[in-house]
Amino acid sequence: MEIETLDWLRTSEGERLLVHASQAWTDHPGDPVRVASVVRRLEPDAEKAAAATTQAQLRAKAATKFGDAAGLMFFTPDALEQATRARVADHRAARLAAAIPGGSVIDLGCGIGGDLLAFARAGLVAAGIDQDPVRVAMAEANLAALELAGAVMVGDATALDPGGFDAAFADPARRGGRGRVFDVEGWTPPWSWVLDLLAGRALVKVAPGIGHDLVPPGVEAEWVSDGGEVKEAVLWSPGLATTDRRATVIGAGGLATLTEDDDPGAEVREVGAYLYEPDGAVIRAGLVTAVAAGVGGGLVDEHIAYVTGDDAFRTPFARGYRVVEHLPYREKQLRAALHERRIGRLTIKKRGVQVVPDELRKRLALKGEEEGTLVLTRVAGQGTALLVEPF
Numbered sequence: 001m002e003i004e005t006l007d008w009l010r011t012s013e014g015e016r017l018l019v020h021a022s023q024a025w026t027d028h029p030g031d032p033v034r035v036a037s038v039v040r041r042l043e044p045d046a047e048k049a050a051a052a053t054t055q056a057q058l059r060a061k062a063a064t065k066f067g068d069a070a071g072l073m074f075f076t077p078d079a080l081e082q083a084t085r086a087r088v089a090d091h092r093a094a095r096l097a098a099a100i101p102g103g104s105v106i107d108l109g110c111g112i113g114g115d116l117l118a119f120a121r122a123g124l125v126a127a128g129i130d131q132d133p134v135r136v137a138m139a140e141a142n143l144a145a146l147e148l149a150g151a152v153m154v155g156d157a158t159a160l161d162p163g164g165f166d167a168a169f170a171d172p173a174r175r176g177g178r179g180r181v182f183d184v185e186g187w188t189p190p191w192s193w194v195l196d197l198l199a200g201r202a203l204v205k206v207a208p209g210i211g212h213d214l215v216p217p218g219v220e221a222e223w224v225s226d227g228g229e230v231k232e233a234v235l236w237s238p239g240l241a242t243t244d245r246r247a248t249v250i251g252a253g254g255l256a257t258l259t260e261d262d263d264p265g266a267e268v269r270e271v272g273a274y275l276y277e278p279d280g281a282v283i284r285a286g287l288v289t290a291v292a293a294g295v296g297g298g299l300v301d302e303h304i305a306y307v308t309g310d311d312a313f314r315t316p317f318a319r320g321y322r323v324v325e326h327l328p329y330r331e332k333q334l335r336a337a338l339h340e341r342r343i344g345r346l347t348i349k350k351r352g353v354q355v356v357p358d359e360l361r362k363r364l365a366l367k368g369e370e371e372g373t374l375v376l377t378r379v380a381g382q383g384t385a386l387l388v389e390p391f
Helices: 003-009 012-027 032-042 046-072 077-082 086-099 114-121 133-145 191-198 280-284 288-294 331-340 357-364
Strands: 104-108 125-130 151-154 167-170 202-206 220-226 229-236 245-251 254-259 274-278 307-309 318-327 343-350 370-379 382-390
Touching: 003 012, 003 046, 003 133, 012 032, 012 046, 032 046, 046 077, 046 086, 046 114, 086 114, 086 167, 086 202, 086 220, 086 229, 086 245, 104 114, 114 125, 114 133, 125 133, 133 151, 167 191, 191 202, 220 280, 229 280, 245 280, 274 280, 274 288, 280 288, 288 307, 318 331, 318 370, 331 343, 331 357, 343 357
Parallel strands: 104 125, 104 167, 125 151, 167 202, 220 245, 343 370
Antiparallel strands: 202 229, 220 229, 245 254, 274 307, 274 318, 318 382, 370 382
């Protein structure tokens, strides 16, 4: 999209066309050809009609990340894909606002402004910089659409001295022309730049799979999940850190956080009456033993992220199951046991064993009216099959 087209979409005439295009997407979901035809009947200019159609489609898709605000915002496909969910960004912004009340933050590579919006909502003085003029224009438009204060400019984030701000935020690009980039020096900006930034007061969003060994001394690594999915890891510089490792879980009931200070450790023990599957953020943060201690239990194996205990606990940091019974681990005997129990619909969970659930399910050839959940894992180093039910 050209900036001139974006400016037109922000006029009253353009806004009317966007409303019309959004209604067309509601009336004809999954049918872009028909939607484009509906929009063209109202706006004969091909470029304006195409831009409105694309924005309506992106706004509908963005609702899962930005909620109702998506209906007022502007996006590019790539920027939307990279954008942080609003709930995750709001948590990060609220934490920063608590550390620097009323302070200022510079978003180094602000894109369309998703994180910038969160900083502004949290009451911070927010500014952003990005090399892409279209994304900068969209960030400015999104701030205005949501009636939030903030400043954005076109420029090279790596050439800007963030020292004039109370904190700096960065989200290095981890995708290249060939897909995801796993080498941290292949990020844009590279890891060496990230380390320099963390020497000051900064927070940096990184890949959830980042190794603990890459985290510099004094820097806090926080893994965040939303709705059971690990969404990001954030590195907090020593001036903002409060611990070394943290797992933050965002769910329907709110937010909960667990740190290494909550982790007294736990031992391996035999499988009890209940099994717990820790949240992915907890696993990434290496805090599985903290969950074990929290439910008064232990680990099923020192290398497996399953927890077991004798009592039922509800915890935001793990999903709980009642252990119904132990079943044979060998496939032939397991199939016979499941057929005997008339289980026809089977959810298979596995950790630490070489099993492809979909392939195993086909080989089991189950028939029956009952439903079950099967956990295949190692217990004290031995392959184990557990029939469980969630609670």
